[in-house]
Amino acid sequence: MELSERKQKILALIVEYFIATGEPIGSKLISSAFETSISSATIRNEMAELSEKGYLEQPHTSAGRVPSQKGYRYYVDHLMGRYEISPSEQFRIGNLLKNAVGEPERVLAQASGILAEMTGCAALSTTPLDSQTRIKRVELVPIGTRTAMVVLLASSGVIKSRVCRMDSELTLEVMELFYNVAAAHFLGQRASDIHTAGVQTIVASLGEKAFLMTPLMVALSELSQASTRSEVLLDGQSNLLNYRELENNACELLEFLNRGEPLSKLLIASRDELSVLIGRENFFREMENSSMILASYRIAGQDAGTVGIIGPTRIDYARLIPSIRFISRIVSGILSDSVEE
Amino acid sequence: MELSERKQKILALIVEYFIATGEPIGSKLISSAFETSISSATIRNEMAELSEKGYLEQPHTSAGRVPSQKGYRYYVDHLMGRYEISPSEQFRIGNLLKNAVGEPERVLAQASGILAEMTGCAALSTTPLDSQTRIKRVELVPIGTRTAMVVLLASSGVIKSRVCRMDSELTLEVMELFYNVAAAHFLGQRASDIHTAGVQTIVASLGEKAFLMTPLMVALSELSQASTRSEVLLDGQSNLLNYRELENNACELLEFLNRGEPLSKLLIASRDELSVLIGRENFFREMENSSMILASYRIAGQDAGTVGIIGPTRIDYARLIPSIRFISRIVSGILSDSVEE
DNA sequence: TGTTAGCACTCTTAGCCATCGAGTGCTAAC
DNA sequence: GTTAGCACTCGATGGCTAAGAGTGCTAACA
Numbered sequence: 198m199e200l201s202e203r204k205q206k207i208l209a210l211i212v213e214y215f216i217a218t219g220e221p222i223g224s225k226l227i228s229s230a231f232e233t234s235i236s237s238a239t240i241r242n243e244m245a246e247l248s249e250k251g252y253l254e255q256p257h258t259s260a261g262r263v264p265s266q267k268g269y270r271y272y273v274d275h276l277m278g279r280y281e282i283s284p285s286e287q288f289r290i291g292n293l294l295k296n297a298v299g300e301p302e303r304v305l306a307q308a309s310g311i312l313a314e315m316t317g318c319a320a321l322s323t324t325p326l327d328s329q330t331r332i333k334r335v336e337l338v339p340i341g342t343r344t345a346m347v348v349l350l351a352s353s354g355v356i357k358s359r360v361c362r363m364d365s366e367l368t369l370e371v372m373e374l375f376y377n378v379a380a381a382h383f384l385g386q387r388a389s390d391i392h393t394a395g396v397q398t399i400v401a402s403l404g405e406k407a408f409l410m411t412p413l414m415v416a417l418s419e420l421s422q423a424s425t426r427s428e429v430l431l432d433g434q435s436n437l438l439n440y441r442e443l444e445n446n447a448c449e450l451l452e453f454l455n456r457g458e459p460l461s462k463l464l465i466a467s468r469d470e471l472s473v474l475i476g477r478e479n480f481f482r483e484m485e486n487s488s489m490i491l492a493s494y495r496i497a498g499q500d501a502g503t504v505g506i507i508g509p510t511r512i513d514y515a516r517l518i519p520s521i522r523f524i525s526r527i528v529s530g531i532l533s534d535s536v537e538e
Numbered sequence: 539m540e541l542s543e544r545k546q547k548i549l550a551l552i553v554e555y556f557i558a559t560g561e562p563i564g565s566k567l568i569s570s571a572f573e574t575s576i577s578s579a580t581i582r583n584e585m586a587e588l589s590e591k592g593y594l595e596q597p598h599t600s601a602g603r604v605p606s607q608k609g610y611r612y613y614v615d616h617l618m619g620r621y622e623i624s625p626s627e628q629f630r631i632g633n634l635l636k637n638a639v640g641e642p643e644r645v646l647a648q649a650s651g652i653l654a655e656m657t658g659c660a661a662l663s664t665t666p667l668d669s670q671t672r673i674k675r676v677e678l679v680p681i682g683t684r685t686a687m688v689v690l691l692a693s694s695g696v697i698k699s700r701v702c703r704m705d706s707e708l709t710l711e712v713m714e715l716f717y718n719v720a721a722a723h724f725l726g727q728r729a730s731d732i733h734t735a736g737v738q739t740i741v742a743s744l745g746e747k748a749f750l751m752t753p754l755m756v757a758l759s760e761l762s763q764a765s766t767r768s769e770v771l772l773d774g775q776s777n778l779l780n781y782r783e784l785e786n787n788a789c790e791l792l793e794f795l796n797r798g799e800p801l802s803k804l805l806i807a808s809r810d811e812l813s814v815l816i817g818r819e820n821f822f823r824e825m826e827n828s829s830m831i832l833a834s835y836r837i838a839g840q841d842a843g844t845v846g847i848i849g850p851t852r853i854d855y856a857r858l859i860p861s862i863r864f865i866s867r868i869v870s871g872i873l874s875d876s877v878e879e
Numbered sequence: 880t881g882t883t884a885g886c887a888c889t890c891t892t893a894g895c896c897a898t899c900g901a902g903t904g905c906t907a908a909c
Numbered sequence: 910g911t912t913a914g915c916a917c918t919c920g921a922t923g924g925c926t927a928a929g930a931g932t933g934c935t936a937a938c939a
Binding site: 362 | 640641644685687689691699776788789792796876
């Protein structure tokens with residue numbers, strides 16, 4: 198599916214003008230954009246062929262052309278220029294992110310916030326996850342006489358905690374028992390191997406002391422299971438309301454994003470170093486007018502999660518892709534550092 | 539500002555029909571709604587007077603009447619019927635909420651979620667806060683050789699935690715020092731009395747061991763300060779996009795809600811057992827077309843925070859107010875229980 | 880063979896106008 | 910105080926026209 202050099206240039210110009218203005222582009226504008234003068238009639242001939250091949254669309258006969266999804270795809274794959282973020286911007290973002298020390302969730306939430314603000318789109322990130330996630334550490338923090346916080350550290354660096362009320366007092370004996378059970382049945386296990394049924398068996402095996410452990414073990418098993426789920430952190434959803442072309446289904450789109458789960462599956466399925474999903478490539482009907490730019494971040498060399506943005510298909514791919522790449526690199530660095538030891 | 543009984547009935551009917559349909563209400567409809575037959579001309583006379591007194595508005599001369607903000611206010615204060623939630627609904631909600639055990643944040647987030655789903659509006663809740671909040675307990679949980687989680691329990695029941703990377707190893711000595719400093723300078727203090735400057739002095743007074751404590755103390759002081767801030771937990775924002783009357787400024791409204799801080803101030807300022815804020819009563823321009831229904835929840839008998847909803851001014855006050863009252867009662871119960879000990 | 884000027888054609892947009900219908904306010908009678 | 914009747918207002922609807930943008934096609938040209 199080769200395109201002549203001139204057709205490529207015309208397509209690139211149409212995509213870029215359309216991204217900038219949102220208005221259908223006519224042959225006259227393109228002809229005037231060429232340095233070597235080419236008449237609008239010639240451009241029209243070329244545009245007709247581009248339409249025939251499916252790269253352009255016409256809202257109606259007397260309107261200009263608009264890139265089709267195939268057109269955007271060709272632009273992204275072959276035509277798009279490569280921009281770089283300015284060093285000062287790099288510096289600014291790096292600082293903002295490095296200040297968000299602490300749990301991976303904090304770093305990622307901050308990354309989403311920065312992306313949303315930089316790009317004017319909705320931004321997202323997923324919490325770290327790999328299928329091999331193991332339980333690295335478990336702690337019990339006394340909060341009150343009958344209340345404790347169970348803390349779970351996963352090998353992915355994710356930290357989950359849950360406050361837990363108990364039926365009995367939190368004595369030293371209870372704590373010791375807890376740590377023993379945790380060491381015997383949880384530490385080092387794959388988080389995905391922890392099942393509610395298995396935990397019930399463990400509790401039952403404690404005999405008369407079972408009732409002391411039940412709430413704690415339930416919490417621990419819930420935390421384990423939670424650490425195997427990738428959560429989606431969203432930010433800047435309201436930015437999407439600024440795009441005319443999303444107006445009709447903004448409501449549907451926002452609801453879809455907030456539902457979380459289908460989006461999360463989509464993100465796991467398309468985890469690549471960098472992926473650009475245009476319109477219907479997003480698979481879900483709710484997103485057929487949107488594009489996503491996603492970059493995976495790595496922890497200690499392993500793909501661990503995704504950061505990215507969601508906007509209209511008419512999104513400034515050339516300028517935003519480098520931003521997302523950059524953020525993902527920084528996030529990879531910060532999260533790898535924190536998991537290192 | 540007395541209104542005759544008949545005027546009251548007409549106003550109530552107009553408010554209720556308008557809430558149900560969103561269309562301006564004409565005199566004919568109201569006249570047919572009266573059991574004792576009254577001609578539309580009579581209704582027109584009454585409506586003209588209600589307009590003159592400011593309870594009704596006309597979008598344009600040939601349209602019916604619409605309640606003004608003053609009209610809604612009168613309706614809410616004097617005319618509105620009292621509905622109750624069905625016992626089965628009460629049971630369902632009670633169960634959903636009781637399952638969200640753990641930190642107050644989890645309970646409140648769940649409450650917001652339930653409210654959003656029940657009411658079709660955006661729902662909110664604020665984390666517990668009173669000006670007397672003291673630091674009740676501090677814990678240090680080892681996470682890695684150079685990483686620890688600082689946990690802070692406030693007297694309000696709020697639990698804050700932060701993972702903290704240190705410049706040195708987390709030895710027993712460091713932990714002991716941390717607990718000593720925390721006991722001496724943090725425990726029992728008012729959270730609002732902890733200032734960054736004060737913490738710096740404390741760190742400095744440790745002499746050569748200062749560098750061991752710096753990151754931990756910074757984290758602890760940030761957590762203290764965080765526990766004096768009331769956070770707003772929002773849910774169901776996308777519900778607001780379903781209301782035609784909010785369409786024009788939905789974007790502005792959502793951005794305002796997400797900004798958090800001004801909203802939080804507004805909520806603290808109007809913390810009453812139950813308050814209904816209609817249109818411009820919300821003080822902020824962004825909310826002049828919205829209404830809020832807020833109920834404060836109590837922890838151990840003390841006003842602690844707010845749960846409520848945000849919707850268009852055309853909201854079903856009569857049916858939603860009891861729901862919010864009910865949720866606030868349940869939340870009060872759950873949170874009081876968990877703080878009791 | 881590729882390029883271009885010219886022209887007829889299509890289709891949207893905006894404005895105008897008449898019509899329709901809902902709802903009002905007023906008057907006069909009860 | 911209530912009501913019937915009527916003139917009036919004003920938005921919504923739909924048809925019509927003119928303007929404008931942009932196309933596709935044809936025929937001429939290099």
